[in-house]
Amino acid sequence: MSEPVNLAEKFATFTEHWAPRLVATYNGNDVRIVKVAGEFVWHAHADTDDFFLVLEGELDIELRDRTVTLGPGELFVVPRGVEHRPVARRGVEHRPVARRGEVRMINIEPGGTHNLGEGSPQRPVVEG
Amino acid sequence: MSEPVNLAEKFATFTEHWAPRLVATYNGNDVRIVKVAGEFVWHAHADTDDFFLVLEGELDIELRDRTVTLGPGELFVVPRGVEHRPVARRGVEHRPVARRGEVRMINIEPGGTHNLGEGSPQRPVVEG
Numbered sequence: 211m212s213e214p215v216n217l218a219e220k221f222a223t224f225t226e227h228w229a230p231r232l233v234a235t236y237n238g239n240d241v242r243i244v245k246v247a248g249e250f251v252w253h254a255h256a257d258t259d260d261f262f263l264v265l266e267g268e269l270d271i272e273l274r275d276r277t278v279t280l281g282p283g284e285l286f287v288v289p290r291g292v293e294h295r296p297v298a299r300r301g302v303e304h305r306p307v308a309r310r311g312e313v314r315m316i317n318i319e320p321g322g323t324h325n326l327g328e329g330s331p332q333r334p335v336v337e338g
Numbered sequence: 339m340s341e342p343v344n345l346a347e348k349f350a351t352f353t354e355h356w357a358p359r360l361v362a363t364y365n366g367n368d369v370r371i372v373k374v375a376g377e378f379v380w381h382a383h384a385d386t387d388d389f390f391l392v393l394e395g396e397l398d399i400e401l402r403d404r405t406v407t408l409g410p411g412e413l414f415v416v417p418r419g420v421e422h423r424p425v426a427r428r429g430v431e432h433r434p435v436a437r438r439g440e441v442r443m444i445n446i447e448p449g450g451t452h453n454l455g456e457g458s459p460q461r462p463v464v465e466g
Contacts, residue, residue, distance in 0.1 A: 212414065214406045214408055214413070214414045216412050217412065217413065218411055234413060234415045236387045236389045236415050237386055241389070258365055259363075283344065283345045284342055284345065285362060286342045286362075287362045288340075290365075318364060
């Protein structure tokens, strides 16, 4: 049986960037939390949409034809097959120094989605 | 192409309770926001999990053998087939009077999930 998840408590259990934690599953999809800083690599998921909900910080999701910027309380779904590159913004922020430039977010993808190709900075999903 | 969603802006566009707004889709699932107050009806979804993320207020998700309470930043997935009843708590809260006892949350279910049976207080999902 699933358990309730307190996101702040889960975020407090790790410090690594681009190292998603699995906090719940929904119909075979991983509900993950992740801390990111700097830029990811360009990639696309041929078979699945990619759900982002930013909780803290600012994230640019670069697309080939535009950039979508998400702040806290903003979500975006990258449609399947669409190339994108997430980049954490380094703006002036009223947050503790250790968290400046860091983005905390929820990401939902089908379980086992790791199709980022070689050279990906992302680490395997760990049970949170 | 999907657009970014600012949740606060979307919540500001309606006042009704138990009237979900569709704000995005993810792999055929509806990403909905909803304001609730008071109690819902007991129900179960035979074919799907039911994802809840509370953003404001406190929600009891009553199960037949226990109650899961969610505050802001807490999520829970009700497994498929499990009977549950969401009930917004009326605790002492430091919020504007108009919002006391109201819960704002994100709910994810497959598109077209309306299998709550007769007497359901829930209204159809509206494009948000």
